[in-house]
Amino acid sequence: MIPRLKPALSWKEIWAAFAFWRKVTVQDFEYTFAKTLGSQYALAFPYGRTGLMFAIHALGIKDKEIICPAYTCVVVAHAIVLSGNIPVFVDSKRDSFNMDFELVNQAINENTGAIIATSIFGEAVDCDAVKKIQLDYPKIKIIQDCAHSFGAKWNDSFVQKVGDCAIYGLNISKIMTSIFGGMVTMDDEDLYLHLKQLRDTELSWIAQIHPLHKTKSHMYLKQYFLKKCGNITKSLKYLCYLLAVWVGFNRYIYGFLNSLERLGLLNRFVKYYDENKIDMPLDYLNNMTKIQARVGIVQCEKYQKIIEHRQKIAAIYFEGLKNTSDIILPPNNAGDTFSHFVVRMKNADAFIKHCRQQGIQLGALIDYHIPSMPTYKKHQYYSHQLSETWPGNVVNLPVHLGVSEVDAEKIIKLFQLDS
Ligand SMILES: *Cc1c(COP(=O)(O)O)cnc(C)c1O
Numbered sequence: 001m002i003p004r005l006k007p008a009l010s011w012k013e014i015w016a017a018f019a020f021w022r023k024v025t026v027q028d029f030e031y032t033f034a035k036t037l038g039s040q041y042a043l044a045f046p047y048g049r050t051g052l053m054f055a056i057h058a059l060g061i062k063d064k065e066i067i068c069p070a071y072t073c074v075v076v077a078h079a080i081v082l083s084g085n086i087p088v089f090v091d092s093k094r095d096s097f098n099m100d101f102e103l104v105n106q107a108i109n110e111n112t113g114a115i116i117a118t119s120i121f122g123e124a125v126d127c128d129a130v131k132k133i134q135l136d137y138p139k140i141k142i143i144q145d146c147a148h149s150f151g152a153k154w155n156d157s158f159v160q161k162v163g164d165c166a167i168y169g170l171n172i173s174k175i176m177t178s179i180f181g182g183m184v185t186m187d188d189e190d191l192y193l194h195l196k197q198l199r200d201t202e203l204s205w206i207a208q209i210h211p212l213h214k215t216k217s218h219m220y221l222k223q224y225f226l227k228k229c230g231n232i233t234k235s236l237k238y239l240c241y242l243l244a245v246w247v248g249f250n251r252y253i254y255g256f257l258n259s260l261e262r263l264g265l266l267n268r269f270v271k272y273y274d275e276n277k278i279d280m281p282l283d284y285l286n287n288m289t290k291i292q293a294r295v296g297i298v299q300c301e302k303y304q305k306i307i308e309h310r311q312k313i314a315a316i317y318f319e320g321l322k323n324t325s326d327i328i329l330p331p332n333n334a335g336d337t338f339s340h341f342v343v344r345m346k347n348a349d350a351f352i353k354h355c356r357q358q359g360i361q362l363g364a365l366i367d368y369h370i371p372s373m374p375t376y377k378k379h380q381y382y383s384h385q386l387s388e389t390w391p392g393n394v395v396n397l398p399v400h401l402g403v404s405e406v407d408a409e410k411i412i413k414l415f416q417l418d419s
Helices: 009-020 026-035 048-058 074-082 101-107 127-136 191-203 217-248 252-254 263-269 288-322 350-357 403-416
Strands: 041-045 065-069 086-090 112-116 143-144 163-171 182-186 341-345 394-397
Touching: 009 217, 009 288, 026 041, 026 182, 026 288, 041 048, 041 191, 048 074, 048 112, 048 143, 048 163, 048 182, 048 191, 065 074, 065 101, 074 086, 074 112, 074 217, 086 101, 101 127, 112 127, 127 143, 182 191, 217 288, 252 403, 288 403, 350 394, 350 403
Parallel strands: 065 086, 065 112, 112 143, 143 163
Antiparallel strands: 041 182, 163 182, 341 394
16 A cells, blocks of 8 residues: 655654664754755744744734635644734635735735745745745745745745745654654744744743633643643653554555554544644644654755655656646646645545555545635635635645655556546
């Protein structure tokens, strides 16, 4: 069975996770991450969304509108709301999954505080459009969402070099992983020092119980417990999780457990948010552990190899599928890094089922549309009526290190038999 996603984990990460004697700190991971991604500074957070909340805070944005894509991960909208701001959604461009900057320009008003520039699925965001907004509206902050786009480049330069800061997600479904986790990168020293100070006050083990979880007493207790013993509990939990993931994603075991997905087990591993509730995971203010830092550093060493592999497999798909009727291929720009290779087609469900019977699991991300969700229905949405038609009509072809060139050819054949 070829799984739809597979973290690039080997014995090296497992060894690193258990190497308690190594004097590696979270700060070392931050340093390595920044260097690998070509940024001046990086700050680690428990989740990408926590990093986003803190970045918004550090940029001084409060009670403002924050423009973000309609077709993105819903936790981005949650983080905006929970930071005390209002998300304003913008549809995608016609030939792309990324947000349409013409619509962004329509959405801008005097209450706009920031724009989340997302390179969704690893498709580099149009940095010329971003720069133009910076020129026209110097007060509006730009936060790059690079959770899907480690290393994506626009005109040969990393996308995150444009804008105030960038956020990354590091859970096991991302291009690189530190089990869970997030990073914020930036080049500005003042912003770095300010964000670091905010984080170090709010994320210490004996910090105040966060207001978000004050309402329910059992949650309060749980949160309190997490704060007190957070590091030990979290470290043990993450070690077990890492082992389970490593074993579970083995090609043979995954096939043996091929019902994983149908039992909803895979989603339990990679989906840790509720689409219908605006909230955060309970441990969203718990510091990143040293275990995660050690795993993350090994991943940084593999970064180049991971990206190149994804680009290579994507190129095979583009070539092999270019004449296939009834499907729409994703954009193909030189700097894209393909966190997902997303094909649009009718009856995606039936095709996914057919492929699973052939031993290939395809994904269906992103299978929702934020402004259509009950919690966000009342929010402003600048639309071409485009991205609302995508859920249910997209399939993700695997591009991870577990997919060989032969596998990719096999997957291409599945399309040809089908059409
Ligand atoms: C995963 C993801 C995030 C946030 O990362 P978490 O670590 O899950 O909070 C942000 N934006 C996008 C587009 C993502 O896919």
